[in-house]
Amino acid sequence: MSFSMTGYGQSALHFGGYKVEIEVKSVNHRYCEVVIRLPREWTRFEDPLRRTVQRFVKRGRIDVFINKEAEENTAPPVLLNHKAVNTYMEAAREVSERHGLNGELTVRDLLSLPGVFLTPEEVGTNQDPEPEEWGRVLEEGLVKAMEGLVAMRTSEGSFLARDVEQRLNRLEKLHGEMVQLAPSVVEEYRNKLRQRLAELNDGSFAFDEHKFGMEIAIFADRCNIDEELIRLHSHFEQCKGLLRADEPVGRKLDFLIQEMNREVNTIGSKANHLTLVNRVVEMKAELEKIREQLANIE
Template sequence: MSFSMTGYGQSSLQFGGYKITFEVKSVNNRYCEVVLRMPRDWTVYEDMLRRQVQAHIKRGRVDVIINREHADEADSAQVLNRSAVRSYLKSAQQLSREFGIGGELQLRDILALPGVMELKEDVHALASSQDLKDTLEQGLNGSLEALMDMRAREGGFLAADLLGRLNHLEEIHAEMAGLAPVVVSEYRERLRQRLTLLNDGTFPFEEHKFGMEMAIFADRCNIDEELTRLYSHFEQCKAVLKSSEPAGRKLDFLIQEMNRETNTIGSKCNYLTLVNLTLDMKAELEKIREQAANLE
C-alpha cells in the first residue's frame, strides 16, 4: 500500500480535569521531520512522542500540536503568584537605579508578565505522573491513526493514477518496439534510392560496402537494450507501488533511470516517429515524477 505525505488527524480526551486535544498534520518533505508544540511543562515527553510519530511515518514534515484547557471553567481559576510579582518589582527598581531608566510598571503590565498568574492546580505534579504519559501516548496515537487513514486514502488515489500512467508508458514502449526494426529497413531503402540517383555510371556500386554501411547503422541505432531496461523499470515501479514499504524515493530513482533510457533512445534513433514517441514518453515521465513526489 502506498501512502501520501499529506494528511491530517485530530483527537481529544479528558484527563485530570483537562481537555487535551491532539492535532497532527503532515506535508511533503524529503526526510522525516517532526515538529512538536505543547505546553512547556510537558516537553519532558517530547522525545517519547517524536519516536511515536517516527514509528508511523517515514517521510514528510509532521506538525504535532497538543493543547490543554480546563474542562470546567470553575476549575480554571487562577491565583496571584506574589513571589513572582515581588521579584519583578525588585528587578524593575534595580534597573531604574543602575541604568537610570524612568517609568513605572502599570497593573496591566504586571499581569501580562509570565508566571504572575498561575492555575490553582499543581500542573508540574500532573505533568510528572505516569498516567499523563500514558494519556499523551493514547491521544497522539488516536490522531496518528486518523492521519494515516487519510494518507492511505490519498496514497491509493495517487498509486492508481501512477499505475494508469505506467500502462500508457507501456503502450508507447510497444510502439517503439514495433518501429525499431522498421528504422533499419527504411534507411536501407532510402540509401539505396539515393545511391541509384547519384550513380551516373562513373563509379561501381559495391554491394558488400553497402552491406557494411547498413550493419554499422543498424548497430548504432539499435535500441533493444534500452527497451528491455525500460520494461524492467515499469515492472519495478508497479511492484514498488503495490508494496507496503515507502515508495517515494525508490520511484524517484526509477524515474531518473527511465528518463536516462528515453534520452538514449532519442539520441540513437534517426526516425521522426520514434523521436516523437520519446517526447511523449518524457512528458508522461514528468507527470509521473510530479505525482510520485507526493508519496511517502
C-alpha cells in the same frame, strides 16, 4: 500499498479539568522530520511522543500541535487549612475559659474566617494529575490523531498509486509501439539510402554493394535500441511491484524513474526515425508527470 506523505489528523481529550487538543499534519519531505509544539510543562514528553509518531510514518515532515485549556465552569481547586482551623478552635476555647464567655464556634463561623481555605499555589501543591498520568493521556491522544492522519495518507496514497499505474500502462503502450518500430528503422534507412544513391548516380561511379552493406551495418549498430527497450520493460515491472508493496517505496520509485529517463534519452539520441522520436517525447512527458506524483509517495 502506497502511502501519501500528505495527511491530517486530530483528537481531543478531557482530563484533570483540562481539554487537550492534538493536531497532526504532514507534508512531503526527503526524510522523516517530526516537529512537536506543546506547553512548556510537557517538554519532558517530547521524545516519547516523537517515537510514537515514528511508529506510524517513515517519511515526511510531521508537525504536531498540542494545546491545553482549562475546562469552562471548572471551579479552582481549594484546600482546607487544618492548621488554621485548629488554631481558631484553640483560640475560641482560650477566650471562653479566660474571660468566662459562653458560646462555641460553628462550622459556618469557621468557614467564614480568613485563611481556612487555601489555593494550591498558596500551599505550594498542585492538584493537576501526576506527570505520568499526563504522559499516558498525551500518548493516547496522539495515537488517535496519528490513526486519522494515516487513514488520510492511505486514501491519498491509493489515489496516487492508481494514477501512477495508469501512466505506467501508457508508457508500456508506447514501449510496445517502439518495439514494433525498431526493426523497420534499418530497413527504411536502407531503402532511402539506396534510392538516394540511385538518384545521384549519373554513371560517373560504380555502385559498390559491399560498401553499401557496411554503411547499413554501421547504421544498424548505431541505432540499435534493443537493450534500452529490454531495460525499460524490466523497470515497468519493478515499478508496478513496488506500488503494491507494504513499505515506503518513494525513493526506490524515484530512482527507477530516473533510470527510465536515462533509457528514454538514450533511445532519443540513437533513434534516427521521426516516429520513434515522437514516442520518446511522449514517454518523457509521462515520466515527468509520474515524477511529480512520486514526490508525494512515502
